Amino acid sequence: MLTSPYGTWPSPVDAALAAAHDGRPEWVGFVGDEVWWTEPRPAEGGRRALVRRTAEGTEETVLPAPWHVRNRVVEYGGCPWTGAMDAGRPLVVFTHFADQRMYRYEPGGEPLALTPPSLVGAGLRWADPHLDLDRGEVWCVLEEFTGDGPGDVRRVLAAVPLDGSAAEDRSAVRELTDGRHRFVTGPRLSPDGRRAAWLAWDHPRMPWDGTELLVAEIGADGVLHGVHTVAGGPREAIAQADWSADGSLLYTSDRSGWWNLYRDGTPLCPREEEFAGPLWRPGLRWFAPLDSGLIAVVHGRGSTMLGILDPESGEIGDAVGPWTEFAPTLAARGGRAVAVGAGPRTGYEVVELDTVTGRTRAIGARHRDAVDPAYYPEPRIRTFPGPDGREVHAHVYPPHHPTCTASDGEAPPYVIWAHGGPTDRVPLVLDLAIAYFTSRGIGVAEVNYGGSTGYGRAYRERLREQWGVVDVEDCAAVARALAEEGTADPDRLAIRGGSAGGWTAAASLTTTDVYACGTIVYPILDLATWGPGDTHDFESRYLESLIGPFTEVPARYAERSPTSHADRLTAPFLLLQGLDDVICPPAQSERFLARIAGRDVPHAHLTFAGEGHGFRRAETMVRALEAELSLYAQVFGLDVPGVPRLELHP
Structure with a gap:
């Protein structure tokens, strides 16, 4: 074993390799x-x-x-x-x-x-x-x-x-339809072609707040007649609907506090588990009816599994394999169910479950080790105590290298990752961007802070009117706990996040003293200019639940915004922005930077033409990862050869 300081270990996982494996089949x-x-x-x-x-x-x-x-x-x-x-x-x-x-x-x-x-x-x-x-x-x-x-x-x-x-x-x-609802999903036609079902909702609700399940008769002329609501409402979120082979209407509802599966209004498998998730995009699927009457389901608490539900007994038989996470995309034909699964040691791949034989196998986009798996991160599923005794869920990835170790007594640097959404969740899967850091001796902790999905509606609603508070507190609780138990060096903690995670990262840097630096990626930074007319329609009223109605709590919008507290920022940071981003427009970043001008805060601002919300080009992802590592190397005092130096400017 080579003894070398954390953060300086040689690694075959370079930024190009991590970028080449970004994304997943869908x-x-x-x-x-x-x-x-x-x-x-x-x-x-x-x-x-x-x-x-x-x-x-x-x-x-x-x-x-x-x-x-x-x-x-x-x-x-x-x-x-x-x-x-x-x-x-x-x-x-x-x-x-x-x-x-x-x-x-x-x-x-x-x-x-x-x-x-x-x-x-x-x-x-x-x-x-x-x-x-x-x-x-x-x-x-x-x-x-x-x-x-x-x-x-x-x-x-x-x-x-x-x-x-x-x-x-x-x-x-x-x-x-007549456009009476602001948002709709695509219609699902019944097996006999005589009925259609779809979901709808309106501002200021988001689809995980409340949706309606609508059903209509299809006339001989192809026109919809008798549109009526059969389930859902302002405080009940229907995430998916479909028809079984016998014409029964299936749907997932969180009326019990958990997204469970229902058939014509009757729960099929009542559990404190999620059989659905946040409907960020029309067409996401967590269940698929089979011709036999069985139902393929993606379900779980936190991580998800692929299983086959018998609606008569309520029993589920789960697929066996290395996959600990299944994405919300699912299809069924005959006795076959197809999904997209991944695990801590395998990337996302197309997985087929044969309900007759019980065999589960990867059939497409099959994972191939891009590097010796000995360099893969080794996650630990943790639950940390948060403020007021609340639980905070996280995945902790310690530094890991097959032939390197650090000196006795040295604690490693750690980066706290705040996911986007914020109504989302980090999956427990192989991510070479994490390996890029852990294989060099930098730990990563992904935090499913209050507001995350996968743990029931109550956990999800911890963030209601508390965005910029609960998420910041929960990330800080994980960081402090890692430092107090000796897992992380308290003087070498960083935070990073994109989109809503970029907000959490920026808010953390401007309102706490936990972190030595941070990486802020296509963020929301100024709430007063992130609403109707400023961002895209889908999330233009999102802040009413995350912060509160602007007409009622206008001061809260300024109090929570990182831009309002830029004068408190002292930690070095990296700001990454796509110039074609219509969700978190570049103007957000520009206003933030204007507020710190002349304050001698070391920082770098990298922009990428042709990139929107979420980087998709290999060259962009390479530049972003290398810049992030260079930031940590400079702030933490690490000697990392082969990585272009990021120029930090006051």
Whole structure:
């Protein structure tokens, strides 16, 4: 063993390797008996490719570059494709990111535009599509901008002809709903084609606050009749709905305090577990009904498992394998269920569960060790005491190297990671960005602070009107606990986060003295300028639950904002920003920097043209990781060779 100070260990996990493995396969589905999905291509400008697994078991990229299967509905994007067999051949409908139009594609041909180009504002956008071959249409969510402002938008269910007749004619698109609801998910058609179900909600609610489950009859003319609400409301969040093979309506509701699965209003497996999660994007799926009447489910408390639920007995048989986390994408056909799973020693891969044999295997995007697994992080699932005796959940990744150790008595530096959302959760999976630090001797602690999902509604609502307080306190509680128990060096603690995590990082640096430095990535920094008209429509009223209604507590918006407390900032920091970010616009960062001008606070501000909210290009991710490591090296006094020096300016 080589004895060397923490943070200086040589590592084969470089930034390029970590960037190449960023992202995961998504949006799995069946086209006939074939499994299809999308997957990231960081080296190809960050596009998402559509991939199929053929009957022979090989993987094929369906569309070459520059086709980019992704959309911008609610800016985070919803399900971008659907497919079916038509006359014995695959027929696929997808959205293309560059123009946001929807296309029809049959292998061997060229994509055919189905929707018109946009003439107003930010565009016509389409998501969560579902084929209705009998009517020759694709039913989906239409997001239509009516002006140039981010709030000039309407969303309806729409039916688009598959023959391309709407490609230049907006009037050929049939609108199925009247736009009375601000947000909708794509419709799910009953097996007999006579009913449709979908979710809807309105400002100021977010979908995890409360949604309505709507059902309508489908007339012979394809028009929806008798729309009515069957479940949900302002304080009940329905996250997904679908139909079983016998025509029963299935849905997940948190009416009990946990997202559980219901059939026609009756709970099927009442547990203090989550069978759903936050509906950040239309089309997310946590359950899929099988033809046999069984139901494939993604469920758990904290981490999630893939299982098969028998709705008659309420029993679940879980898949066996190395996966400790399953993403909210799921499909079923016959006796097969397909999901996307990962674990602490395997990246996300497409996983198939055969309900007849019980066999579970990876069938697509299979994990391949990019480096000797001896360098992989080794997580510890921890629960820490927080203020007022509340529990704080975290994943702690100590420094780990197969041939290096530090001197006796030395405590390592640690970085506290605050996840985005903030209504989200960090999964327990292999992340080479974490390995980039832990293999060099820098510990990482990911905190599922109060407000995170996966632990029931009460835990989720700890953040109600407490954003900038509970999240900051919980991260600090973990950091202090690690220092007090000797796991971390109290003088070498850092915090980092992106989006809402960037807010938590910035708020932590301006309101506590716990951290020696921090990394702030595409953050929210000024609440007074992050609302209607300033950010995208989906989250424009989010602050009413996170902070409180502005008309009632205007002072709180200033009190919580890091920009308001920039004069308290003394710790060095790195600020990373995509210039095309419409969710957390660059102006937020610019105002923050203006407030610290002339205060001699060492910092660096790196911007990236062509990047939005969430970095997707390999070169961006490499630059960001190397800059972050250089910041820690300078502040913590580490000798890290081979990493470009980040210039810190006062």
